[in-house]
Amino acid sequence: MKILVLGGTAWLGRTVAREALRRGHDVTCLARGSAPAPDGATFVRADRDEDDGLAPVSGADWDAVVDVSRQPGQVRRAVRDLRTAHYVFVSTGNVYAAFDALEQDEDSPQRAPLDGDVMEDMETYGEAKVACETAVLGSGATATVIRSGLIGxxxxxxxxxxxxxxxxxxxxxxxxxxxxxxxxxxxxVDVRDLAAWVVTLVEDRTGGVFNATGAxxxxxxxxxxxxxxxxxxxxxxxxxxxxxxxxxxxxxxxxxxxxxxxxxxxWRGFATLDTTRAREAGLVLRxxxxxxxxxxxxxxxxxxxxxxxxxxxxxxxxxxxxxxx
Ligand SMILES: NC(=O)c1ccc[n+]([C@@H]2O[C@H](COP(=O)([O-])OP(=O)(O)OC[C@H]3O[C@@H](n4cnc5c(N)ncnc54)[C@H](OP(=O)(O)O)[C@@H]3O)[C@@H](O)[C@H]2O)c1
Known part of the structure; x- marks a missing residue:
């Protein structure tokens, strides 16, 4: 499959790119270049903060785009400019409005989406990810939202x-x-387990919203x-x-x-999210x-x-x- 990883040079995105390469996929990583892409991937240097930043990859047809951004403007522009059958967005458990309840599922109340294109600091991380999710879920492609807990x-x-x-x-x-x-x-959740599952979701073109944490x-x-x-x-x-x-x-x-x-x-319930859906969709934990x-x-x-x-x-x-x- 032809997979575009937006990011792919840091930690989770890079592990996803490496796993997709290991399984024989054609992988392109797009980033500004502060770290190299994994060997075997095509690297595209571009800045998603620019309005036409995705121009080098917008002429292609992708089987899947995997995005790890925190910036609503970056995600909205990607949804606008990229042609893809499947959009996989890595979000966070921080999208939920409260954590005093235990074992919340994916339909639990969320924070209000961030108003604007730019998350200025981590204080509005959850709100920014809600805004990113909204863009992806409205993209028209098969959309997958992965609300990750702490990655280890x-x-x-x-x-x-x-x-x-x-x-x-x-x-x-x-x-x-x-x-x-x-x-x-x-x-x-082990970074390698999460990355392997992302690639499986891409291969199976599985859409939906999933909590994904370790046990x-x-x-x-x-x-x-x-x-x-x-x-x-x-x-x-x-x-x-x-x-x-x-x-x-x-x-x-x-x-x-x-x-x-x-x-x-x-915040006591933060690490107790209900992950039944993810496990049913193939998330395997070591x-x-x-x-x-x-x-x-x-x-x-x-x-x-x-x-x-x-x-x-x-x-x-x-x-x-x-x-x-
Ligand atoms: N760590 C945790 O415990 C945890 C928990 C829950 C969820 N998450 C989520 O998991 C994901 C972690 O992903 P990660 O480790 O791969 O990510 P990351 O550290 O957020 O990396 C961001 C990637 O995007 C690129 N990038 C940043 N700004 C860019 C721009 N303006 N234009 C183009 N590329 C840009 C970076 O490369 P350049 O800087 O070179 O451009 C890098 O490759 C995130 O979505 C995070 O929110 C993490």
């Missing part, structure tokens, strides 16, 4: 999915600081597995939320944060142990100075251990 595994530049096995592999003491919230629901797993179970994968013998030191807050420790992502965990009760093991290998391979964007530094880890011992 090798290549996770954010460090959210590699931090825990890495920290247990490199403890600063015989204990590791963890949030005292073992029942918090987490989920991560919901208690934080305590993820940490126990991360400790095994890390292999140092360090054990968790659970620290209550109010103590973490006093010590300036954040949740989810960013400097001095504990990833996979969200302290705000309004064991979490494999994702954590390969995320650790990726962390170990990061060059000096390539800073992770989640987790505690050794200095912060030691500070919290000292303050809570």
């Amino acid at each position: 595994g090798p290549g996770d530049w954010s460090g959210r999915t590699g931090y825990w096995p890495w920290r247990f592999a490199h403890p600063v003491a015989d204990e590791v600081v963890v949030p005292d919230d073992p029942d918090f629901p987490t989920a991560m 919901t797993t208690r934080l305590g179970d993820v940490l126990a597995l991360a400790a095994e994968v890390g292999g140092s013998g360090a054990t968790p030191r659970p620290v209550p939320l109010d103590r973490l807050t006093e010590l300036g420790i954040d949740n989810w992502m960013g400097p001095a944060s504990l990833p996979l965990w969200i302290s705000d009760p309004e 064991p979490l142990r494999e994702t954590l093991t390969d995320a650790l290998a990726f962390e170990e391979s990061r060059p000096e100075g390539d800073e992770r964007r989640a987790g505690l530094t050794d200095v912060d880890e030691r500070r919290v251990l000292d303050a809570t011992g």
